[in-house]
Amino acid sequence: MNQQPLSGIKVIDFTGVQAGPACTQMLAWFGADVLKVERTTGGDVTRHQLRDIPDVDALYFTMLNSNKRSLAINTKTPEGKEVMEKLICDADVLVENFAPGAMDRMGLSWEHIHELNPRLIFGSVKGFNEDSPWADLKVYENVAQCAGGAASTTGFWDGPPTVSAAALGDSNTGMHLLIGILTALMAREKTGVGQKVSVSMQDAVLNLCRVKLRDQERLERLGYLEEYPQYPNGTFTDTVPRGGNAGGGGQPGWVLKCKGWETDPNAYIYFTIQEQNWERTCEAIERPEWVHDPAYCTVEARQSHIFDIFDEIEKWLADKTKYEAVDTLRKYEVPCAPVLSMKEIAYDPALRTSGSVVEVEHKERGSYLTVGCPVKFSDFAPQITGSPLLGEHTDQVLTELGYDADTIAALHAEGVV
Ligand code: COA
Numbered sequence: 001m002n003q004q005p006l007s008g009i010k011v012i013d014f015t016g017v018q019a020g021p022a023c024t025q026m027l028a029w030f031g032a033d034v035l036k037v038e039r040t041t042g043g044d045v046t047r048h049q050l051r052d053i054p055d056v057d058a059l060y061f062t063m064l065n066s067n068k069r070s071l072a073i074n075t076k077t078p079e080g081k082e083v084m085e086k087l088i089c090d091a092d093v094l095v096e097n098f099a100p101g102a103m104d105r106m107g108l109s110w111e112h113i114h115e116l117n118p119r120l121i122f123g124s125v126k127g128f129n130e131d132s133p134w135a136d137l138k139v140y141e142n143v144a145q146c147a148g149g150a151a152s153t154t155g156f157w158d159g160p161p162t163v164s165a166a167a168l169g170d171s172n173t174g175m176h177l178l179i180g181i182l183t184a185l186m187a188r189e190k191t192g193v194g195q196k197v198s199v200s201m202q203d204a205v206l207n208l209c210r211v212k213l214r215d216q217e218r219l220e221r222l223g224y225l226e227e228y229p230q231y232p233n234g235t236f237t238d239t240v241p242r243g244g245n246a247g248g249g250g251q252p253g254w255v256l257k258c259k260g261w262e263t264d265p266n267a268y269i270y271f272t273i274q275e276q277n278w279e280r281t282c283e284a285i286e287r288p289e290w291v292h293d294p295a296y297c298t299v300e301a302r303q304s305h306i307f308d309i310f311d312e313i314e315k316w317l318a319d320k321t322k323y324e325a326v327d328t329l330r331k332y333e334v335p336c337a338p339v340l341s342m343k344e345i346a347y348d349p350a351l352r353t354s355g356s357v358v359e360v361e362h363k364e365r366g367s368y369l370t371v372g373c374p375v376k377f378s379d380f381a382p383q384i385t386g387s388p389l390l391g392e393h394t395d396q397v398l399t400e401l402g403y404d405a406d407t408i409a410a411l412h413a414e415g416v417v
Contacts (some may be wrong), residue, residue, distance in 0.1 A: 004031025020097035021064035022174030028067035029382035065387040072391030097125035144169030148205020173204035272335035284332035
């Protein structure tokens, strides 16, 4: 393996659950020395949530905390706070995602941290921005999806707002914070000074919902949205409706049934009618007469009976598995993919080869599957290792900070670590 890009960067990972840990885990994959600072009483809550093996760290924890070290310490004691301050003086980055005000209550405000170490970059996740009327709220994934515009625009028009299975509020916010921290590290090269980088989960969700804000503006101007199933036969109100499985751009698409859908909940493909590929699409689905038929040959003509067209395509799909269908359609350059189940993803050999799904060893659990690094570099391959046990590196870290064996023993005896 080549030199790790972030080697030498010291990160204090004062995070929990998913948003913060997702950010710091990727810093660790890129080579930073990431020290997870956890409560002595159980550590990060995800160590205990939804355990599949008694007394062994849950997969929720192991999948978000690989390549890190763990220091278990009560930072609310004077001795614990002193350790934190020593760590801060020596670190490049501190990341936290506690409830609003928790860092201040611990005596670790941004102002104090900046004074202790002006070079340190302070990354912070909250549910909402500081000036939001909801700034005081504690926030989890689905709360953010609802506040960021994802839920009101996801699902079907005759059903309630729906949240996505993708962690738009959690891991997505962590990735936004990662971008901010790396940018602040580059800025520090020029200025020599660190800064506070804040990301709200509401903003991170909204950033992925930008086309829905586009649609709101179009709706207010036009009164309709031509690519939505509600057009032209349904009705629009003054706000963006839920569009089911419609495509978000100018290319209509839908999830279509394939052979076996009656018993297999994932026997479907996503089928896109790409405007510039209409002729070959007709060829692919064996409807050559549609190519020049005025009722079919333009986007506008198709939209009024788009679901009849999808019904016809489903008839063509009826004797094909999702894989057979995609194998045919790819020859005609139809943008499409099978709907893959998590089981298919877990055992997909291509995802294993690319390192997108990896098997990792854990000291107590044995081997487990986790999502690997989604960013591929030409000169560096992240090596993913297991997550640390609670407090596994406490003594090592205290020694690095200059504490002698007697003092470390005393800190243990007093319950500080
Ligand atoms: N030693 C001593 N105390 C510690 C500690 C340590 N090592 N680590 C944390 N604590 C304390 C905090 O200071 C806080 O104390 P306080 O409430 O007296 O100020 C307490 O533990 C609980 O902190 P926290 O985990 O933030 O609270 P919570 O479990 O009630 O709330 C969240 C959890 C996720 C809802 C909340 O942290 C939050 O809204 N975070 C911001 C948004 C976010 O990241 N959400 C999660 C996305 S995955």
